[in-house]
Amino acid sequence: MRYAIKIGYDGSHFNGFAMQPDKKTVEGEILKRLLKTGIIKSRRESRFQYAARTDKGVHAFGNVIALDAKANPVKVLSEMENIWCTGYATVKEGFNPRHAKAKIYRYYLINEGYNIKEMEKAAKLFEGRHDFSSFSRRDARNPIREIYSVRLHAGKIIKIDFLAPSFLWNQVRRITAAIIAIGMEKASIESIKRALNGERINFGIAKAGNLVLLDVVYEGLSFEKITPDEIFLRREIYKDALDYIMNATHSRNVGLTKPVE
Amino acid sequence: MRYAIKIGYDGSHFNGFAMQPDKKTVEGEILKRLLKTGIIKSRRESRFQYAARTDKGVHAFGNVIALDAKANPVKVLSEMENIWCTGYATVKEGFNPRHAKAKIYRYYLINEGYNIKEMEKAAKLFEGRHDFSSFSRRDARNPIREIYSVRLHAGKIIKIDFLAPSFLWNQVRRITAAIIAIGMEKASIESIKRALNGERINFGIAKAGNLVLLDVVYEGLSFEKITPDEIFLRREIYKDALDYIMNATHSRNVGLTKPVE
Numbered sequence: 001m002r003y004a005i006k007i008g009y010d011g012s013h014f015n016g017f018a019m020q021p022d023k024k025t026v027e028g029e030i031l032k033r034l035l036k037t038g039i040i041k042s043r044r045e046s047r048f049q050y051a052a053r054t055d056k057g058v059h060a061f062g063n064v065i066a067l068d069a070k071a072n073p074v075k076v077l078s079e080m081e082n083i084w085c086t087g088y089a090t091v092k093e094g095f096n097p098r099h100a101k102a103k104i105y106r107y108y109l110i111n112e113g114y115n116i117k118e119m120e121k122a123a124k125l126f127e128g129r130h131d132f133s134s135f136s137r138r139d140a141r142n143p144i145r146e147i148y149s150v151r152l153h154a155g156k157i158i159k160i161d162f163l164a165p166s167f168l169w170n171q172v173r174r175i176t177a178a179i180i181a182i183g184m185e186k187a188s189i190e191s192i193k194r195a196l197n198g199e200r201i202n203f204g205i206a207k208a209g210n211l212v213l214l215d216v217v218y219e220g221l222s223f224e225k226i227t228p229d230e231i232f233l234r235r236e237i238y239k240d241a242l243d244y245i246m247n248a249t250h251s252r253n254v255g256l257t258k259p260v261e
Numbered sequence: 262m263r264y265a266i267k268i269g270y271d272g273s274h275f276n277g278f279a280m281q282p283d284k285k286t287v288e289g290e291i292l293k294r295l296l297k298t299g300i301i302k303s304r305r306e307s308r309f310q311y312a313a314r315t316d317k318g319v320h321a322f323g324n325v326i327a328l329d330a331k332a333n334p335v336k337v338l339s340e341m342e343n344i345w346c347t348g349y350a351t352v353k354e355g356f357n358p359r360h361a362k363a364k365i366y367r368y369y370l371i372n373e374g375y376n377i378k379e380m381e382k383a384a385k386l387f388e389g390r391h392d393f394s395s396f397s398r399r400d401a402r403n404p405i406r407e408i409y410s411v412r413l414h415a416g417k418i419i420k421i422d423f424l425a426p427s428f429l430w431n432q433v434r435r436i437t438a439a440i441i442a443i444g445m446e447k448a449s450i451e452s453i454k455r456a457l458n459g460e461r462i463n464f465g466i467a468k469a470g471n472l473v474l475l476d477v478v479y480e481g482l483s484f485e486k487i488t489p490d491e492i493f494l495r496r497e498i499y500k501d502a503l504d505y506i507m508n509a510t511h512s513r514n515v516g517l518t519k520p521v522e
Contacts, residue, residue, distance in 0.1 A: 008502065008506075012342075012343070013274075059498065062506075082273070086506050106501070108497060110490045157493060157497050210494065212502075227503065229371045231499060233369050233371065235500055235502070236369060238499055239496055239500070240322075240473075241473075241496070244323075244476070245269075245322060245323075245347045245348075
């Protein structure tokens with residue numbers, strides 16, 4: 001049976017997704033676990049594949065791996081540290097998770113008084129088909145790409161959502177850096193237009209730790225959802241952290257039975 | 262000038278608080294940063310001290326360090342990874358953060374159908390002055406201790422708050438393990454009573470990663486609050502993670518402009 005598994009991870013604990021000798025990576029840890037528990041005999045035999053090779057530091061809720069296995073791998077993959085299963089499906093023999101309908105990335109940014117209107121304008125420029133040479137790290141792939149949408153949600157935290165069938169290396173982080181530069185009024189809308197028309201301009205690269213691969217979507221494939229306990233706990237811990245740090249009147253918060261004096 | 266700084270950290274990135282040779286610890290990273298930036302010349306000269314020596318894996322929002330420095334150390338300590346400043350105060354010459362009015366720990370637990378009524382009864386037993394020999398790892402200190410309160414908040418996540426002037430080594434985690442055993446009906450209220458009266462019973466130890474040192478409180482000392490951006494971001498990321506995984510209708514969530522087909 002071939003399985004597709006949605007994988008979430010806290011990227012700060014890994015040297016990126018892709019396996020590397022002597023380095024702790026998401027793929028490396030997953031394969032180690034699958035081999036150790038006998039779920040697969042070898043990478044090759046299981047035809048192990050993945051959707052996105054996220055950079056060092058980048059997080060995910062819904063990256064996708066696929067593998068042939070005799071038993072559902074969800075259980076053994078749910079007992080890892082900083083890696084979680086967030087869904088699964090059984091898929092056809094030839095399913096390759098790289099061939100997605102869309103990948104969705106979200107970039108998080110503390111709003112430090114950016115010019116949001118201009119950032120929204122900038123974001124729009126990246127939608128559609130363009131030459132992304134200035135907005136990616138060069139590799140063998142064609143830099144002419146289509147992005148379905150770049151949407152900005154502004155609040156105390158700005159979120160920028162990117163939707164495309166695939167992304168080039170560092171593409172999201174380089175586009176984000178350009179949008180941030182616009183928000184800080186350190187770059188012009190014109191310069192982005194020129195860069196999208198083939199001129200090489202370096203807008204820098206936004207840091208990895210604020211980027212999340214939200215999901216990978218496939219035609220006609222829906223996943224059974226899994227909500228990992230660890231994500232519940234972390235949400236609650238950071239919610240409490242904020243409440244606590246911002247409002248701390250300590251005796252109230254801890255339900256003090258006896259006055260401390 | 263002597264400063265007291267509230268320190269938060271993600272314990273999963275460190276080998277505990279206390280410095281150890283060749284291991285990444287919270288104290289070690291803080292001292293390295295203070296020395297490197299010239300905020301202090303040496304540990305001894307700065308009379309560096311701390312409130313709580315949390316175990317490997319335990320998190321904190323409000324542990325407290327104290328040090329003599331010519332300039333406020335908050336800025337340089339706010340640029341670290343997985344360590345945050347959550348408050349600061351200037352203090353008297355002789356201030357030693359160990360001498361606290363109270364320390365507050367919170368344990369987080371997914372509610373998997375525990376017997377909450379019994380857990381609440383068990384929690385109550387630990388309040389007051391008892392022999393905690395069965396509920397701590399033996400060291401030179403007197404095992405007769407007072408705990409002001411042990412309070413249980415039950416929801417989808419159970420939180421157990423501990424308030425005491427000080428805690429023994431592993432005390433919170435060992436008490437929590439006993440309360441969990443009661444909740445699972447694997448131990449009796451009677452056995453806890455016997456253990457608190459001097460009989461040696463091992464109830465096990467709850468895992469470190471779910472424990473947070475919420476705060477350390479001092480008589481007549483209030484801190485300027487700082488809310489680290491990183492905690493805002495993490496709260497938002499894990500909030501989105503849950504919303505996303507639980508409700509994911511992807512096209513809605515990402516504000517799809519163009520139908521993906």
